Amino acid sequence: MTRARILESAFELFVDKGFAAVSVREIAERSEVTKSLIHHHFGGKEGLWEEVKQLAFAQYYQGQKEELDQAEQPGPELIMRAVINYFEFLRNNPGVVRLFAWTHLEGDTSCSEMDGELVRLGAERVRQAQQAGLLRDDVNPTHVVTIFVSLCTQWFEARDHHCNWPGMGSDQEFLDDFLKVFMEGLLPRP
Amino acid sequence: MTRARILESAFELFVDKGFAAVSVREIAERSEVTKSLIHHHFGGKEGLWEEVKQLAFAQYYQGQKEELDQAEQPGPELIMRAVINYFEFLRNNPGVVRLFAWTHLEGDTSCSEMDGELVRLGAERVRQAQQAGLLRDDVNPTHVVTIFVSLCTQWFEARDHHCNWPGMGSDQEFLDDFLKVFMEGLLPRP
DNA sequence: GCATTAACTGGCCGGCCGGTCAATTAGTTG
DNA sequence: CAACTAATTGACCGGCCGGCCAGTTAATGC
Known part of the structure; x- marks a missing residue:
């Protein structure tokens, strides 16, 4: 599922660099979706971060x-x-x-x-x-x-x-x- | 001295939020100097970070x-x-x-x-x-x-x-x- | 098969990012 | 005072940031 793929990429990046140093674009690229889709599913960078945690x-x-x-x-x-x-x-x-x-x-x-x-x-x-x-x-x-x-x-x-x-x-x-x-x-x- | 004031502000901010979440503008504002001056003295954000560490x-x-x-x-x-x-x-x-x-x-x-x-x-x-x-x-x-x-x-x-x-x-x-x-x-x- | 909802896209926005540069001021030395 | 250096400024740059939105495609239910 796409949602899970986003979460996985975000987890890896957040683990690696911390919240502030990761961009939504980066996560989108790694999980091979568009930035907008992340917004659609998680409401934004902050929402994604919360769900990962x-x-x-x-x-x-x-x-x-x-x-x-x-x-x-x-x-x-x-x-x-x-x-x-x-x-x-x-x-x-x-x-x-x-x-x-x-x-x-x-x-x-x-x-x-x-x-x-x-x-x-x-x-x-x-x-x-x-x-x-x-x-x-x-x-x-x-x-x-x-x-x-x-x-x-x-x-x-x-x-x-x-x-x-x-x-x-x-x-x-x-x-x-x-x-x-x-x-x-x-x-x-x- | 101005240099020391910049270092102090930078230390406080870096301690508080980490490197990535602090902006040069922020440090400049807190130490009451311009952004350019920080560049002049430390070469850039990275240089300042290194010196603080x-x-x-x-x-x-x-x-x-x-x-x-x-x-x-x-x-x-x-x-x-x-x-x-x-x-x-x-x-x-x-x-x-x-x-x-x-x-x-x-x-x-x-x-x-x-x-x-x-x-x-x-x-x-x-x-x-x-x-x-x-x-x-x-x-x-x-x-x-x-x-x-x-x-x-x-x-x-x-x-x-x-x-x-x-x-x-x-x-x-x-x-x-x-x-x-x-x-x-x-x-x-x- | 048609309506409704969810998944997904591309493009755009205002804003902040770090960095640069020419110009100005202050300090120092001869 | 003049000449030179160091300290300091403000305006500006291209680029990336997160977020938004109108529109398109795909799935779902009746």
Whole structure:
């Protein structure tokens, strides 16, 4: 469908250059339609941008919600699996990562509630594990989730940047080291 | 001086909206000069952008290098102080944080060597502490540095975004919790 | 098969974009 | 003061921007 082709081209370009640096003409050319048609379907550049974002957000939200909704006994293993899952999602969806980054810089907070809900779910799991004595309880559960989320996010956002740092390992090696430190730092203190 | 006033206005606008979304006219208006003068002094929009970035990078590099060059016995306390120092720098220079973020998204790697050098210095400190038996030695030192750099960076980059997450604490509270988990996770394993 | 709606086109608009240039003013040096 | 340089201006350029609209083609329903 034409609509989908436009959305795809727009996604690629927005991911690559950000909203301001992409022209409607460019999107039209890549999706092999006329500029007018984009206007017809999306109302304008802004409308298209919103729809692209919404699609990406929905994809993100759905994938993460699924994982978090699986009712299991909270504990270190569950937390770790959630982190790995999140890490994998970002690895497989670099476009979404960049779209989020552009969006944040532009001050768009439309995905705040969505993200807030996911964080709330994650923090609840951490809290349960704390109450069960499986994780140290002297740290804010929301902070724990934020640590995991921020680290995964930044790893992929700045990947091109720090992949050249001396001594840097692969995705997997970084994740392993990062989990080693945090999972053990989260264990109950004697 | 006029040149400095232009640079200041440009910095503010670029920080706020990114390179593509700022017009030379806008910068001229804010700094109360004519568009032509900007051309005269900086050669064009691109030239001004480069100079703004270079100034910010220099400021960043200088501040961090100073801290890292202080010859002290490496150990957990030194690492912790470096983290706190980095965190404070970002807190006090939100503009620089955003400029870095825009720059990364645009694929500019001009600050990669600079950052690489800082990371190398930090990793060296970690390695020394590992060899002295003060930190666990089964993690890549570069990864350790990357972990705390990424976390501090992301905290301030996405601050507006996650400050509304339920249960989120203040800058200080987050830093405290992060250090609690991170520093204990780095201790030598029995 | 005819009416209605949706998909799609090309051309045009006013406006802003970055950049250029000749001319003017201010500052400096001898 | 004169001569030269640097700072600064305003007017102007071609080009691209997003948006609009009248019109055409294609699909849909009765």
